Amino acid sequence: MPKSRSQYVCHQCGGEFPQYFGKCPACGEWNSLVEQVVTAPAPGRATTLATPRSASKSRPPQSSRPLAALTLAEISDYPQSRLTSGYTELDRVLGGGIVPGSLVLIGGDPGIGKSTLLLQVANQLAQQYPILYVCAEESGQQVKLRSQRLRIGERKAEEGRRKAEENEGTEVERWESEPTAANSKRSPKRKSTSSETSPDSPGSSLQGLRSRSANTPDSSLLTPDLYLLPETDLETVIRELESLRPQVAVIDSIQALYFASLNSAPGSVAQVRECTSALMQVAKRNNITLFIVGHVTKEGAIAGPKVLEHLVDTVLYFEGDRFASHRLLRSVKNRFGATHELGVFEMADVGLEEVKNPSELFLGNRDEQTPGTATIVACEGTRPLVVELQALVSPTSYASPRRSTTGIEYNRLLQILAVLEKRVGVPLSKLDAYVAASGGLNVGEPAADLGVAIAVAASFRDRIVDPTTVLIGEVGLGGQVRPVSQMELRLKEAAKLGFKRAIIPSSQAVSSSELEIIPVSRVVDAIAVAM
Numbered sequence: 001m002p003k004s005r006s007q008y009v010c011h012q013c014g015g016e017f018p019q020y021f022g023k024c025p026a027c028g029e030w031n032s033l034v035e036q037v038v039t040a041p042a043p044g045r046a047t048t049l050a051t052p053r054s055a056s057k058s059r060p061p062q063s064s065r066p067l068a069a070l071t072l073a074e075i076s077d078y079p080q081s082r083l084t085s086g087y088t089e090l091d092r093v094l095g096g097g098i099v100p101g102s103l104v105l106i107g108g109d110p111g112i113g114k115s116t117l118l119l120q121v122a123n124q125l126a127q128q129y130p131i132l133y134v135c136a137e138e139s140g141q142q143v144k145l146r147s148q149r150l151r152i153g154e155r156k157a158e159e160g161r162r163k164a165e166e167n168e169g170t171e172v173e174r175w176e177s178e179p180t181a182a183n184s185k186r187s188p189k190r191k192s193t194s195s196e197t198s199p200d201s202p203g204s205s206l207q208g209l210r211s212r213s214a215n216t217p218d219s220s221l222l223t224p225d226l227y228l229l230p231e232t233d234l235e236t237v238i239r240e241l242e243s244l245r246p247q248v249a250v251i252d253s254i255q256a257l258y259f260a261s262l263n264s265a266p267g268s269v270a271q272v273r274e275c276t277s278a279l280m281q282v283a284k285r286n287n288i289t290l291f292i293v294g295h296v297t298k299e300g301a302i303a304g305p306k307v308l309e310h311l312v313d314t315v316l317y318f319e320g321d322r323f324a325s326h327r328l329l330r331s332v333k334n335r336f337g338a339t340h341e342l343g344v345f346e347m348a349d350v351g352l353e354e355v356k357n358p359s360e361l362f363l364g365n366r367d368e369q370t371p372g373t374a375t376i377v378a379c380e381g382t383r384p385l386v387v388e389l390q391a392l393v394s395p396t397s398y399a400s401p402r403r404s405t406t407g408i409e410y411n412r413l414l415q416i417l418a419v420l421e422k423r424v425g426v427p428l429s430k431l432d433a434y435v436a437a438s439g440g441l442n443v444g445e446p447a448a449d450l451g452v453a454i455a456v457a458a459s460f461r462d463r464i465v466d467p468t469t470v471l472i473g474e475v476g477l478g479g480q481v482r483p484v485s486q487m488e489l490r491l492k493e494a495a496k497l498g499f500k501r502a503i504i505p506s507s508q509a510v511s512s513s514e515l516e517i518i519p520v521s522r523v524v525d526a527i528a529v530a531m
């Protein structure tokens with residue numbers, strides 16, 4: 001067993017110290033030192049790595065030189081294709097499906113639905129592959145209760161019944177036999193260890209949902225290889241991963257896991273980092289895809305997913321308004337695809353459902369007769385979203401007027417109000433201004449500027465903006481309307497939803513057969529044509 005010791009690393013400058021300091025002696029940052037365990041390398045390995053390259057005059061042929069650099073042409077292609085998770089919204093955010101052997105971090109506020117999403121995904125994947133779900137925060141019974149609430153068995157059975165009806169019985173036979181064949185091909189390669197025979201062994205805490213769910217009438221249709229492990233000890237989890245060797249494993253959550261060799265409490269930066277890197281090594285060695293859940297935390301004592309972002313391949317955030325039913329899955333880092341992709345789900349009584357046409361959701365219950373409402377087309381990654389903006393301006397009763405935003409950047413509203421006052425002549429300095437994007441979406445991009453300006457101006461003049469018009473454009477400080485990215489994509493989405501006109505920057509004027517394009521170069525021109 002290699003020796004291990006603790007050291008303290010500054011997460012700002014990377015300085016390493018043998019003891020804890022409140023202030024980093026290297027960079028002067030306060031409270032930036034975190035504990036890390038350093039394990040001395042095994043002697044054999046150290047000798048191999050220390051061999052100087054010049055000593056290898058009689059080097060073996062290129063292919064068997066693991067340490068030598070290779071050209072791209074010499075490197076073989078990535079061997080495996082991606083797995084589909086059963087949810088197109090998730091697959092798109094991952095860049096086209098799950099990459100085998102990758103490490104995916106799913107962050108989000110507690111209670112937003114991370115466990116629900118991953119249990120549903122795990123169940124879908126378990127139709128074909130062995131899956132391990134480490135429920136470190138809940139007991140097996142609690143997870144089973146959730147799976148019953150999600151009607152995990154029944155839905156599959158319903159699907160099977162529907163297919164059977166459609167194909168008059170021929171399809172169902174194939175469907176029934178398919179998962180079994182897949183399972184026998186990829187059955188868990190559990191190694192028989194002596195510890196597994198003991199009743200207290202970690203293996204005994206595993207429960208296959210498959211065996212427990214045999215009480216539903218159609219349970220013959222339900223054959224998921226979904227194994228639950230209610231365990232917080234990291235070493236037990238690693239042992240189980242190595243013995244079961246699932247295709248995909250879910251760690252729910254990383255803050256609940258505990259590495260006994262570290263003195264710090266579960267959830268601390270040191271614990272979270274050590275647990276993640278240990279899991280990563282096991283996963284990469286066995287080609288297991290890991291989904292790691294990390295709660296976003298407000299307190300400094302519990303490490304949030306931010307401290308893990310550099311370690312993992314993909315970082316997804318699951319967000320949404322707790323009081324609204326839809327949830328957004330966003331990718332902020334992806335080694336295997338584009339970032340800023342968006343997946344939209346809706347939390348229903350029976351779990352998360354995919355929202356295939358999110359624009360309809362964000363358009364809300366449109367009230368076309370309310371002054372101060374404008375429609376924009378925002379883009380999230382490659383996904384255009386038509387969103388309704390509402391503005392309200394009213395005389396202030398404060399010394400300085402109030403400005404408030406929901407889903408729009410506060411500073412951009414201030415800038416747009418200043419432009420309206422100075423360049424268009426709308427006197428807003430004695431008025432409160434409130435602007436909100438419908439559906440709880442956060443529209444961070446400047447393409448929303450023109451919509452905000454028109455909505456505020458319409459509320460000021462008490463006018464109704466033509467409900468069949470969308471507004472796309474950035475507003476400059478001089479009152480000019482500036483070009484935005486992905487214009488064609490935005491126009492297509494607006495046309496698809498039945499809009500008739502689009503007010504866009506004149507420098508981007510395109511011809512469209514589906515929409516009447518109104519090019520404008522200044523905000524004042526846009527106000528004139530929009531209402």
Ligand code: TYD
Pocket residue numbers: 108109110111112113114115116117146149150347348349350351352
């Ligand atoms: P959960 O997945 O436990 O959140 P997280 O793992 O991110 O902490 O989701 C919890 C919330 O989801 C809870 O407030 C109840 C709600 N919920 C539903 O509305 N419908 C459902 O079918 C389920 C399972 C949960």
Ligand code: MG
Pocket residue numbers: 111114115116137252
């Ligand atoms: Mg949870």
